[in-house]
Amino acid sequence: MPRFHLTSIRARIDRTAAIWCDACGGDRTAEVCDGRRRLAVGSVAVLPWSRGTGHVRCTTCDERHPTAVLDVMTxxxxxxxxxxxxxxxxxxxxxxxxxxxxxxxxxxxxxxxxxxxxxxxxxxxxxxxxxxxxxxxxxxxxxxxxxxxxxxxxxxxxxxxxxxxxxxxxxxxxxxxxxxxxxxxxxxxxxxxxxxxxxxxxxxxxxxxxxxx
Ligand SMILES: [Zn+2]
Known part of the structure; x- marks a missing residue:
């Protein structure tokens, strides 16, 4: 049996968007994930995985926001x-x-x-x-x-x-x-x-x- 190292569940990033991040207080770039996830080995996504909740992650401070943050103006x-x-x-x-x-x-x-x-x-x-x-x-x-x-x-x-x-x-x-x-x-x-x-x-x-x- 091959041994899989670093297996992880990764949120699929659909796109990036500009948001107002209230965690670090500014207009930021964020990664938008619609909830679809993938099983990954190392950095390679290999299989679709069960759906999680959609979220938006600030690339500056790493804070995860609900997708409603996309409706807030920067x-x-x-x-x-x-x-x-x-x-x-x-x-x-x-x-x-x-x-x-x-x-x-x-x-x-x-x-x-x-x-x-x-x-x-x-x-x-x-x-x-x-x-x-x-x-x-x-x-x-x-x-x-x-x-x-x-x-x-x-x-x-x-x-x-x-x-x-x-x-x-x-x-x-x-x-x-x-x-x-x-x-x-x-x-x-x-x-x-x-x-x-x-x-x-x-x-x-x-x-x-x-x-x-
Ligand atoms: Zn932030």
Missing amino acids: SAELAERLDALTRILTVMVVRTGDPSDRVLRRRAVQHVRTAVPGYHQNQLDIDMVALDPATVAPHVEPLADALDTSGKERVVANLVHVALAAHTISSHQRWLIDRVGRSLGLTPVHVSGIIAAAAASVEPIAEDPADRP
Whole structure:
């Protein structure tokens, strides 16, 4: 009889994926195993073996996570989504207000530039055609689990600041801001509080290169 050394049961690695590892605290590469296992001799997989539970293993700290960790955004994904959302929501604030108001447009372009450097007035016009405020919820909802309360409040307050460049919030803008808050899981009372606080802190803005087309 041949002697088998180093026989082991190995999880089959299907692929690698980027995850947020809360064990070692960062965006990491992880090995994804769907539960299929193999009997291995040395490093060679020789036979299928009974199925285990799927898991995801951080290659940095070796921590095993349930596969649900794949649904959690990495910090890089979250930052990218937030930048895209800043652009989308700001455009919708202008479209639901007075799109011809120069001061409103200026403030909007200034704000989008914090996320998308080089953004300008012509892009704002193109985006306004493309982005229908009625479709706002699906843009916002994926961030509801990823943002903490202060992050959600910041998203809403930023919209109020942009809208108030025109010194008032139109009923359509108010509808939009409410819808954004609700999509983030905030209550209507909470949203009203954020609007009141943001309105109290608004300062006048100076002339800016964002005016230029
Ligand atoms: Zn880790």
